Amino acid sequence: MTTASICAPAHAQGRRELGPALTQLAVERDIQILFQPRLVEGLRAGAIRRGASHDEALTAIVGSQGLKIVKLRPGVYALEAEGEFRRSPAPLLPVEARTEVEPIVVTAGYAASLARALTLKRQASYGLDAVSAEDIARLPAANAAEALQLAPGVSLERHRGVGLYVSVRGLGPQFQNVLLNGRSVAMNDLVENGGFRGRQFRFEVLPADVIDRIEIAKTTTADMDEGALGGNIDVRTFKPLELGRRDVLSVRASNGQSGKIDPSVSGILSWTDASGRLGLLAAGLTEQRRIRNDRLYQTGWGLDRFADVLGQGYYTPSRTRPTIELEDRRLTSGDFALQWRPTPALRTDVDLLMTRLDARYDEYGLDIYPDDRTFSPPRFVPGSQTIAGHTAQAGTIDNVRWMASRETSLNRHDLIAFGIHQRWELTRWTLDADHAYSKARSYHPDGRGTVRARAAFFAPLTYDFSGGLHAAPTLTTPIDYTDPAPFVGQAFDYTWKDSRDTDEVLRLDASRAVGLGKISFGVEQHNRTRDYRRRDWIVDTLVGVPLASLGPGYYGPTPFDDVLAGSPGDLPRRWIAPNARVFYDRLFTADLARQAPSVSDLRNSFVVEEKITSGYARADFASQWFGLPVTGDVGVRHASTHQVSDGVLSAGAEPIPARWRKTYDDWLPSANLRIELTSDLLLRLAASRVVNRPNVVDNAPRITLARDTPTANGGNPDLDPFLATQLDASLEWYPTSGGALTGAVFDRRLDNYITAQNTFIQVPGRGEVLLSTNVNGGDARIQGVELAYSQVLKALPAPLDGLGVQASLTLVRSQANYFAGDRVIRNALTGLSRTNYSLLGFYERGRTSLRLGYSWRGAYLTTIGNSITAPSHTAPFGSLDGAASWRIDRRRTLTLEGVNLTDARKYVYGETQDQPMEIHHWGRYLSARLRWAF
Template identity: 45%
Template sequence: MDIYPDDTSRIPLGANPSVNLNLPQPVFVPGTARIVGDTAVAGTIDNARFMAAREQAYNRHDLVSIGLHQKWTPERWTVSGDVNWSSAHSYFPSLAQSTVRSRAAFYAPFRYDASAGYEKLPSIAETKRWTDPANYMIFPFQIAYKNSKDEDFNTTFEVARDFDGLLNRITAGGQYHFRERDYMRQDITLNGLNGRPLTSLGTDAYGQPYTGFLSPVGGDAPRDWLVPNSDAFLKAFLTPGVAATAPNVNDLGASFRVGLRIYTGYLRGDFGTGPLTGNVGVRYVHTDQQSSGTINIGTAAAPRAQAVSYPLAFDDVLPSLNLRGELSHNLVARFGASRVMTRPNVIDNAPRITLANDSPTGTGGNPQLKPFLATQFDTSLEWYFSRHGQLAGAVFYKAMDDYITAQSQTIFVPGRNDASGAPLPITLSTQVNGGSAKVYGAEFSYSQVFSFLPHPLDGLGVQATYTRVEVASDYRTGGLEVRDQLPGLSKNSANAVLFYDKGPFSGRVSYVWRDKYLNAANTSVLAPVYTAAFGSLDGSVSYRLTPNVMLTLEGTNLADASAYNYADNEYRFAEIANYGRIVMLGVRAKF
């Protein structure tokens, strides 16, 4: 089953996409489908690819952070200054110690039945043994090398003056913030041994089968999988010549440098008389952004790199108002209104294109992408029914402008050709401004320490919160129209905490739950993907040995819950993730 040429050449990612994209295509066998509504919940697919893969990475992270703070308080004045600098370096020591993907595959008919819904693994009939290495052929071996350097410098100077009367204080300040990311990426795909039997690398190329796959989840799916051995793949593929290969034009196109210089000035006045207090202020922000990278130009036969740089400058004025009123000795009302800014991720501002390996798709940055702004209001009422108890309710509203959404377009990249040698259309997904959405809802909370209980139970307490959120939106992301939804936002969420804190001992058990939410709506899927409702039981205990030394024990997802994803409806199985239980034992010390 030689899908690729049997040679020892290095074929870089994107240099000859006809090699990487000319794969056997899956075909739904006519007459085998069982349809429920508009979904094929069962059937047979020919030319299905079964992949045994291992991905391992040797990420190294170096972080240095330095901070200085000074404060002076002459009479009614307060003068303060802060200087902070940090540097983060995330990288791989070498190509052999980077992200390596060792893969083997075979093609066979695939019979499945997903009629049980998304909460069970689909039933899959085995036509070839999944764990038999003799069935597998070597698949392209991939190496992804990354080197990312981040620098962050932030300095603030603030002056405040106290007054008598209605105006309590005036505060004025300025801030300078510099942030830069220098990111280099190199992707290598090696095809020289492609199509050869996995067993041709020897028994060291695979280990004992992985067993117990998603054991907490029901369904009649395979639970044992063959696992490649990355050391054997590295020995066979990564020759000294490959290790010395310089980044190609596509690697340069995925690398970038983005720098931000942010100048901020602000003025705030604090006021109050009797039961009413508050503050009003305004913040002015000027941003200079420089995004640099490399684009791929030239002909299909001779692509070449060209450096590009995109400057961008913009100004924003962000006012705010906060009020607090004591309606009685145990009843407090609050109101807030503000204009706020949310900046995009640095990688979304980068002039970069990263091409997929097995499909004519890619992702890219947008150096013209700006932060999105929002006008928000919230008001709350808090009732302190005892010294250690509180009931509160709040309503909130947020209107977002220039919301960042996904957009897709067709591009042609020099050197990316189809099997006939013609330019290959690439579907590129990137981020753009232009969406709008409104978010509103209510939140209710209750907290109390049962101080009225006899010792030692008087350290017991509870906390509980419930939030209801509604969304009014109408925007496009990729090729999909999204109405009244935002990614990652659940309509209902709640948490409950039982805690104890008395003397040297403290502990808490919490349950955090959220309703289903939109997980992804972009060009990489045919339908929006949802994450089903999920709850996690967590806990922690600690004991203070001395005033400066504490022992801690923390547990996450103690009930071993799984997260379920589906597309559009419960029959369109997408993904099941089981992260298992995480238990951490630690010691905390103060010096």
């Protein structure tokens, strides 16, 4: 999207004072404009055409009003009085023509940056919210996802305290389109613990330090890539011709629950030539973050596992595990940009982003299997139960397997994204050509896959979950789990995974001005590939061997004895853990590594290719309706999708290669209206038809067996995409004092909602297994209200006039009926929180800047469960984050930042809160940053 240059709409620009317009222009373009206030008193700002360069914009806004524009260097301008009044626009003078002035430097603090984001929203032809560079730099945000959490309608999903995924207006991460500089980008997959996330973009590979702004398009135009039911999230990196000549260096030291100091260094080098036609930029970041997440993990509450004692219809706990999760994350990222403007009619942009993340994972767990009959059936002690509703919240179970485990892995995530854009502005036509290629890979480097070493004993379990959601349960046994003597060896696992995504787009667009509007059309070829490979080796050599007989090098106590400190309850806080690396060195031999892939390995692997050919036509118009200025667009997009899914089925022990082909076409109309009720009050109306394709893992031909339970999940290549009709209306008020008050209502009607289907199958060597797959299962509807307010309280007396506030509230409801096995789920969609809100207060005066923000997300359905397992829900979670900055001098700024200042914990429960399931505690994360700007 091309950014408009001043806050006032075009018809009102002539009435806008020149001084505030210059300030707004400096904020939007992130440039410096030096002028004496007396020079602009009583003068009015001129209109600026869309797409104007910095020089052209400044010339147009100043006009012929007796002022001379002096370009001191790229990105820095001064205004002076001319000796003689001239009617023609003043030319831009070279650096040598500079004279002495008493300048006022317009800089962009948080308030000005907020104004820039509001200008983007106000001038957009469709529903838009934005977060700009100063918001990102001045908030404690490590990546693009964390920077988005203050945007209205956006909620954040944290993984061990790190923001990875976002939801927009109640729709989960798989329903968003994530773009980089307006281009589709390949998706990194989550390979640790065997999981994968399909179309959910992993935001941690886009570090905040290289981001100029993020735009969230909440309504659709025909030229936008199809595929977003929630929103199109466009992450824009810095550009040299917008920054001018600027060098920035930032160093940061951070500390979290790990107790170790995490270093980070980032920098930006931006250069332009003297003419302002050529610009080069390089930005980079290297950082280390060490994480400790204490977790109570549980796979769910099982139905009728002990019906012989409890009777029918009661839930009891399944696999439960106190866990210590340690991560050493090392991120290196480089961003490069080239801009060339040889003439006003010719523009070339080249972008390159390269990111590497190495996440070294180390997990200690003590698994407790209250209902696992794989080795020996457990027995519920009659009369020991405490019943709450349909849940046996407490009781004693004999013959339970207690298993100490140690899991290690190195999970590497690489992303390379390249794009080149060429624009030609001809006499009547504007032509655009864009090519984007990105490649993402998530994998385990050789020898550093997922290693799991285990040792176990059988003993009674006394459990009690009646302490409620915020307390740890009682999990006790008469056996000493800090002594290696009772433990014997279990199966050893080594797993290797490799997920490779490629994404390539070639796009051509043409547009032509027609009267007060514009017509445009374009074509696009979009190719995506997901190639997923997995191998599992299971070694039984040490099964049943006493752990103590192997020697002290094979085991040791967990590194901490305060697991989930602060959560009351009698559960294991320390235990004996196997040494995973020693087990690996002994058991994973060269002969084992050379074995051919098993049938199970082949069933776990797949390749899915999508080729999408699309075209669109769009008409923009401007008119007067009942005396009101109206702009808008109408258009239609056609997308033809050809999908090929390759995998392996099996009949007994024989692998059978399989290929599925699926082709479908979608016509997707859209319309947007922007009505200026007054000079500061806008009404927007929008309607569109959108498509969202199934998660890659859901339509892949695969079957993945769970290691420790008789369950599996598989793909369905015949899945149809989601289709939805979207209706939006919003009212936006931009008072002359600054800030904004906006409200929106939205309605999403989804066809072919995808739901679960459960079937029992026979698997050689495993017996009967419950297979969960996805099918198209019905309709769903999402309706909501979104409110946002931001204001700098300038009317307050000094020094309180530096106060400001930013707030948003989103209320959503869903209507849906679908199945999880034989259970009906009503009016609940996965990942949808009914209420989200954020509140941020800030203060800026002189050299001081303070910010304190709170983001809260309501409860949401996490998994839908199946016929024999309860669903799971994530409880409400709020995070208090803050930052304080002190500008030491013109070049240096010191900032202190804090994330999760209240030490909040995330909780998960089952069907009701009578079934507590999980606790996540990652603690506070505090940082100190020193920044130099040159």
